[in-house]
Amino acid sequence: MNTHTETDIIDSDFNPIDSDLYAKAFQLLDPAPEPAALTTRATPAAPAQVPLNPPVAPPVRLTGPVEKTLTDALTFLDTHGWARRSLVHPEGARCSIGALRAAAGARNAAYCDAGNLLLDEARRQHGKKWETIPSWNDSHSGAQVRSVWEAAIRRAQHMNI
Incomplete structure (x- = not known):
């Protein structure tokens, strides 16, 4: 067995250390304060320096x-694939509305608002004729x-919604 214990360590592997080294280092780092009686004159305390512009963490x-x-749905599409003419493809890919449903988990307010924003953006980019997300999704390329x-x-990020 090749297990080493503390007794296996040979002292000659380590360099000897000056025993006063630590005492000297700590004295330099934290010198003993001078007693008030030994000081001959009182010096006014220097005002604390406060930076004019303290560092500020960026707002969260x-x-x-x-x-x-929307972000979770796009991540879902990136992970599982995008499909046309099928809510859920047998291999797991989804159309836009299918990814939106998977990301929302339920047809809640966030799902409805995300769908409305997505369809509005589809109309901005591809014309006002699109009535539904599936019809728009099936008529366009993946890009x-x-x-x-x-x-x-x-837009959702800019609107903070």
Whole structure:
């Protein structure tokens, strides 16, 4: 067995240390204060220096429920794949509305608002004729669909929703 214990360590492996080294170092770091009686004159205390512009941590930006739903849905599409003409493809890919449903988990307010924002962005980029997300999704390429998703996420972020 090749297990080493503390007794296996040979003292000659280590360099000898000056025993006063630590005492000298601590004295330099924390010199003994002079007693008040030994000081001959009192010196006024220097005013504390306060930086004019103290460092400020950047504000934490909270992600709104609509932005989170859109972001999670796009991540779902990136992970499982994007599909046309099928809510859920047998191999797991989904269309835009299918990814939105998977990300929201339920047809709640965030789901509805995210869907409305996505469809509005699809209409901005591809014309007002689109009535539903599935009809728009099935009529465009993957790159065009992704562009709309990314723009909708940016809008949700900008609107802080």
